Structures are given as structure tokens and as C-alpha cells.
Amino acid sequence: MKLCTLFLAMAASMAATPVLANDTFRSPPVEEARAAGRAALKAERLADPAAAKAAPTAAEVGDADSFGRNVHWMGLLSAYVYLQPDCVVPGEPADPRCIQLNPEPGFTSFDAPDLAAITLPGKSTNSLICHWQTPIVSVGFANFTAATEQYRFQVYPVYRIESEVLDGLSDPNTGTPYNGAIELPLGAINVSGSIDPGEYNVEQFTFTRSCIGGLVSKQSLVNGYGLTEQQAKQFFKKPITITMSIRGNARMVDAANINFGTRFTGD
Numbered sequence: 614m615k616l617c618t619l620f621l622a623m624a625a626s627m628a629a630t631p632v633l634a635n636d637t638f639r640s641p642p643v644e645e646a647r648a649a650g651r652a653a654l655k656a657e658r659l660a661d662p663a664a665a666k667a668a669p670t671a672a673e674v675g676d677a678d679s680f681g682r683n684v685h686w687m688g689l690l691s692a693y694v695y696l697q698p699d700c701v702v703p704g705e706p707a708d709p710r711c712i713q714l715n716p717e718p719g720f721t722s723f724d725a726p727d728l729a730a731i732t733l734p735g736k737s738t739n740s741l742i743c744h745w746q747t748p749i750v751s752v753g754f755a756n757f758t759a760a761t762e763q764y765r766f767q768v769y770p771v772y773r774i775e776s777e778v779l780d781g782l783s784d785p786n787t788g789t790p791y792n793g794a795i796e797l798p799l800g801a802i803n804v805s806g807s808i809d810p811g812e813y814n815v816e817q818f819t820f821t822r823s824c825i826g827g828l829v830s831k832q833s834l835v836n837g838y839g840l841t842e843q844q845a846k847q848f849f850k851k852p853i854t855i856t857m858s859i860r861g862n863a864r865m866v867d868a869a870n871i872n873f874g875t876r877f878t879g880d
Contacts, residue, residue, distance in 0.1 A: 756813075
């Protein structure tokens with residue numbers, strides 16, 4: 614049995630890898646952070662009351678908006694689809710969760726939209742929506758041809774975040790209207806390799822991807838999506854609907870079961 618190789622980036626000749634949600638975080642320059650730390654220590658030594666009461670800056674703690682705030686539990690999404698060679702069961706209605714694979718060695722792209730949704734009441738969080746995303750996925754790779762083939766399996770959830778604050782706003786980079794929502798694909802599983810004739814491999818994936826910069830934050834709304842500080846604050850004061858879809862592609866896959874569960878927290 615061959616082990617799947619995890620790739621950080623796929624070759625341009627393969628199907629395009631989606632732009633991923635910016636849940637990573639880039640710290641301020643080290644010298645800036647060190648200077649802020651030295652200033653804070655100096656103020657403490659001098660017992661400067663004004664400095665002692667001042668809130669920490671992003672240069673000091675990375676994320677000043679959520680610093681010192683309690684974690685709020687804000688709900689859970691769970692979505693399931695499965696892949697197989699034939700979704701037709703005589704005498705039974707079609708299962709919308711079933712995705713029919715193209716005959717090998719053909720390539721199958723899939724998009725299962727609007728599988729689950731929640732709506733967060735206004736003021737559920739102050740400046741951040743965090744995700745605890747956990748896939749429970751099993752996939753079987755099979756080669757019933759007479760030649761060695763390249764297999765591939767990519768699957769990821771897409772979160773559509775809707776808010777009335779986004780009405781009338783557009784992407785500052787492309788000019789495309791948001792139409793009240795932004796879509797955030799969040800990377801999950803992306804494997805490929807070679808499989809010999811007659812070989813059958815099974816892989817299972819269970820792990821959690823958690824927060825870092827958040828699925829969406831006040832900082833990302835201002836710096837990445839072009840909102841003003843006031844609009845970003847209003848975003849978290851209004852109801853927010855989060856809808857999950859599942860997208861991906863497969864080659865030399867015989868069957869797969871795909872479940873994504875995501876719990877949300879805020880500050």
C-alpha cells in the first residue's frame with residue numbers, strides 16, 4: 614500500500630487549486646514588536662498610570678481587538694457527501710448527497726452547495742469568528758486499468774458569510790460586488806500520487822484546523838475586504854449567516870465518504 618503525499622501546492626498542469634481563506638496570521642515586524650515591548654516595560658518601571666491603563670497594541674500582542682476577551686461558543690455546522698461510481702438505486706429517489714464519479718481514468722470535479730447553515734444573532738462576537746474545522750474523510754483509490762496512473766483527491770469546504778453590511782460594497786481588488794456575502798474556501802485535503810494496475814489503497818483523514826487569524830475578523834474586513842473601521846464594527850453588530858458547501862475533485866477514486874464538522878467561536 615502506498616501512502617498519499619501531501620502537497621502544499623499543485624503543479625499548474627493539474628486542476629487549479631482554489632484561493633484559500635486567510636485564516637493565517639502575519640505578525641508585525643520583529644523589531645516593531647520588540648520596540649513596543651520595551652516601551653511597555655519602561656512605562657511599567659516608571660509606573661506611568663496613563664500607560665498602564667492603555668490597551669495593548671497590535672504590535673505588542675498581534676491581535677489587539679480580541680486581547681483579553683472571553684471565548685464565546687457560537688454554534689456548529691456539519692455537512693456530508695459521498696462519491697461512488699453509480700448513484701442510481703433502482704426504485705429509490707436520487708440522493709442529493711451522492712456524487713457520481715466519471716469512469717477511470719477520468720477526472721471528476723464536484724460542487725455540493727448549501728449543505729448546512731446557521732445564523733448568528735447580532736453582537737454574538739466582538740471582532741472575530743473562529744473555526745474549529747474537522748474533516749472525517751475516507752477515500753479508496755483503485756486502478757483497474759492496465760497502466761500505472763496518477764491519482765488525485767482534493768476536497769474542501771466553502772463558507773458563505775452573509776451580512777447586510779456587505780450590501781452595496783465591492784471587492785477592492787477586482788471591483789466585483791459582494792452582493793451581501795463573501796465566500797471563503799478553507800483548505801483541507803489535497804493528495805496525489807501514482808497507483809499501479811490492480812492496486813487498491815484506502816486512506817482516512819481526521820484532524821482539526823483551528824482559527825489562527827480567524828475565518829473572518831475586523832482586521833481582515835478592513836485590510837482585505839475594503840471595509841472601513843466603522844463598517845467592520847457594524848458587521849459584528851448585525852446578524853451573520855454562515856452556509857457551508859463542499860467542493861473538490863477526484864481521479865482514480867473508487868469511493869469516498871466526506872464529512873466536515875465546524876464549530877465556531879468568537880470573542
